[in-house]
Amino acid sequence: MRLSRSLVPTLKETPAEAQIASHRLMLRAGLVRQTASGIYAWLPAGWRVLQNIAQIVREEQDASGAQEMLMPTIQSAELWRASGRYDAYGPEMLRLKDRHERELLYGPTNEEMITEIVRSSVKSYRELPQNLYHIQWKFRDEVRPRFGVMRGREFLMKDAYSFDLDYAGAVVSYRKMMLAYMRTFQRLGLKAIPMAADSGPIGGDLSHEFIILAPTGESQVFYDAAFEGIDYTGGQFSFDSEADLQRFHEMMTGSYAATDEKHDTAAWAKVAEKREGRGIEVGHIFYFGTKYSEPMGLTVAGPDGKPVVPHMGSYGIGVSRLVGAIIEASHDEAGIIWPDSVAPWQAVIVNLKPGDAACDSICEDLYAKFAGKALYDDRADRAGAKFADADLMGHPWQIVVGPRGAAAGNVELKRRATGERQELAVDAALARIL
RNA sequence: CGGGGCGUGGCGCAGCCUGGUAGCGCGCGUGUUUUGGGUACACGAGGCCGCCGGUUCGAGUCCGGCCGCCCCGACCA
Incomplete structure (x- = not known):
């Protein structure tokens, strides 16, 4: 995204x-x-x-x-009367009535x-x-x-x-x-x-x-x-x-x-x-x-x-x-700090300078290669705001693409859990994550 | 359910005691600026002050009722 x-x-x-x-x-x-x-x-x-x-x-x-x-979420009261729990369950059970005054409930279990x-x-x-x-x-x-x-x-x-x-x-x-x-x-x-x-x-x-x-x-x-x-x-x-x-x-x-x-x-x-x-x-x-x-x-x-x-x-x-x-x-x-197995995205690609040809090109390339597993921060915001959001959202990996490294084809890779960062070539960074 | 508290632009809050045309910070929009850890400046948009009723010349502010939400406790995936 x-x-x-x-x-x-x-x-x-x-x-x-x-x-x-x-x-x-x-x-x-x-x-x-x-x-x-x-x-x-x-x-x-x-x-x-x-x-x-x-x-x-x-x-x-x-x-x-x-x-x-x-x-289904909606159940009939009749079912619960059979087990004796309709009355026993108490006010924690949400009870409803349909247009025919039939008693229903939203299932608690x-x-x-x-x-x-x-x-x-x-x-x-x-x-x-x-x-x-x-x-x-x-x-x-x-x-x-x-x-x-x-x-x-x-x-x-x-x-x-x-x-x-x-x-x-x-x-x-x-x-x-x-x-x-x-x-x-x-x-x-x-x-x-x-x-x-x-x-x-x-x-x-x-x-x-x-x-x-x-x-x-x-x-x-x-x-x-x-x-x-x-x-x-x-x-x-x-x-x-x-x-x-x-x-x-x-x-x-x-x-x-x-x-x-x-x-x-x-x-x-x-x-x-x-x-x-x-x-x-x-x-x-x-x-x-x-x-x-x-x-x-x-x-x-x-x-x-x-x-x-x-x-x-x-x-x-x-x-x-x-x-x-x-x-x-x-x-x-x-x-x-999301564990890799549950993170909404494996990585966030942080484009520090949207509009910069080198940055955009590296980011688009990365984004395509991640095939939906990365979030692409292409917003025209300050770097600080993006870093703060990346940490807040907890992506396991942050790939920072800025004009400084982009010229040499490098990106900075940050592991959220440890804070460890290193500058790598684009492909090397990709290999570390995928 | 017992106890406590809070509802005011999107978010965080002040104003309420002592009624007099609604304010601050952040965010948002435009422009300039800045350009690797929430930049700065200017201009601007945005508010049934939770709802209903009452008191009053006048209610965000006082009174009553209602609704919503949060916190502590007892109970639960």
Whole structure:
């Protein structure tokens, strides 16, 4: 995109409503605009980030064997009465009526709907297991939306639902999702720690929250250094190997990890290498047995022909929350520092002197070669303003093209994360990035 | 939902106490200037002062109601 013709409204000053770093930076970098309390419009740059994150989430879900689908945002109240949650869910659920006075709701989650869909189409144990997910907007009428996109009322979530014949099968599905999550967060450039969470009446160790480390996180976290440096994407854990999945699960549950709410000082004392930090919750997975399948009448024919009630689990990632969380984990005084995998553009080409033949020629050439992966700052602004915006927007690379180097066919390459700069020939710079 | 606060050009704010024809900085437009980290100067555009009602000769300012938004707390991807 050419910046001169794009809607990327950066701000020099911070709007008064924004308190935390990610919210301030998202507004200043022109990623989002708030349209109502807890509801945001995603502007071009922000939308690219959101899609990049969603794509990584999607790839890892697919790799785990889950199938993507899309369920609607609007659901009928009837569905929720069947599970008993219509009344139980409370005022957080946005309720609507259509022109015929039929009761509808804007989905806060999709257990009921997916259970109904599976109920109507899956008839035999041979069709299990199934794991279905979608990436869809949710609405939860939070009492107090805050922290920008991290605690909005409308938010984009990836939610997956697994269906297995029995508990043993559900455990395998659970472990696959846990692995998919750790791989996803690693690819997003985040350090994530799975933490045991309340699993309700079902019990067991099959509910985990995924906390990512960020200095400005909401809660204090305590964890074993054993979680550091594990490579989840390198091939040592296969989704197809139950032995791998078990080893992985033991690794994740065998070391101490807790937020301040559940911190156990006695157990903590025994940890050899302690780590503490701040964290943000970005995902939650749990096994809940037949909590929905039972009341909603989901059964399949078992091997002996008799009906069996499938065991379910559900698995959520806050996709839009991740945008804020990544910024909390990766920014400095000047602005955002995007991990390469989620950046809206890999590089910004900063033309210091639009109109100068040498500068224009190098920039146009670079811009074409990046084929959409670079933002071209062709605005007729001061150099300082462009540098400030480039840092603010957080592009992983900045390619500075000025008359000084252009004459010799050189550009300056700056890495946003380290601040490191060097003067290179155009092709050499290009080779470093692509 | 309890507690606190704020709504005045696009953004950040002053003016309100003590009513008298709306102001500052940034941004925006034009021109000159400058030309590698938000340059300087000049001219200019842009405001239902959140909304409704009341008091008053006169309301951004005082009174009442409503709406919106933010912050702290309890709860959540």
